[in-house]
Amino acid sequence: MSWDRVINATIAAGTIVTSLTVVFAYFTYKDEVKAHENEVKAHENEWQAVKADHERGRRIFSMQIFKEYEETLELMRPKLIYSFSDLYDTENRGNMSQHDAKLLFQACDKQQIPSSKNSPKYTCEARGIASSYINRMEYIASAYDNRVADEKIIKDSLAHQVVEHYDYFRAFVNEVRTQTQDPEAWKPLENFVDEMKRQGVLPAPRPPAGP
Incomplete structure (x- = not known):
């Protein structure tokens, strides 16, 4: 056999080996790609399941918030009506004036600003009730802001009354901020109310507050 034939035979054999190597590498790569796709799909399914559980948890938590709010309001309503009768007055729906807010803030102080005959006679308990109720509303706002509650449920079931x-x-909130020098007091609640108003959730109309 001449050297040319040997060389050609060697080249041909090398070509076959190379082709087989390429084919083997291709099918190996194809199997790896398929395995990776299956792994990605499994992770996607797992993520979808986790997401569904998370959304279900948010809805359940939202309903719990609603239930707790209703229960709290039911307990507080008699005292709210007694101390802030115009809060539920459907005919004269005036907001608290800045003057009345000062009276309420100073209700626990010995030295109080003079009140007119038309001004409410706030007690220290009334101030505590107002603060507790505002705290309860802020709890709802924080749950909404941190996305731990279902936004639609909160908006549809609670936003109108909170706003x-x-x-x-609001005047009492501003008075607390001024007197305590804490401009961030109940800020999450204020942000929630402003956001709800931007989304079209508006309270029933009230006449302008008094002096």
Whole structure:
């Protein structure tokens, strides 16, 4: 056999080996790609399941918030009506005036600003009730802001009343911020109310607050 034939035979054999190597590498790569796709799909399914559980948990938590709010309001309503009768007055829906907010803030102080005959006679308990109720509303706002509650459930079931009642107590909130020098007091609640208003959730109309 001549050297040319040997060389050609060697080249041909090398070509076959190379082709087989390429084919083997291709099918190996194809199997790896398929395995990776299956792994990605499994992770996607797992993520979808986790996401579904998370959304279900948010809805359940939202309903729990709603239930707790209703229960709290049911307990507080008699005292709210007694101390802030115009909060539930459907005919004269005035918000708290800045003057009345000062009276309420100073209700626990010995030295109080003079009140007119038309001004409410706030007690220290009334101030505590107002603060507790505002705290409860802020709890709802924080749950919404941190996305741990279902936004639609909160908006549809609680936002209207929270917006309306925050507007009623807004002057008191501002008075607390001024007197305590804490501009961030109940800020998450204020942000929630402003956001709800941007989304079209508005309270029932009230006449302008008094002096």
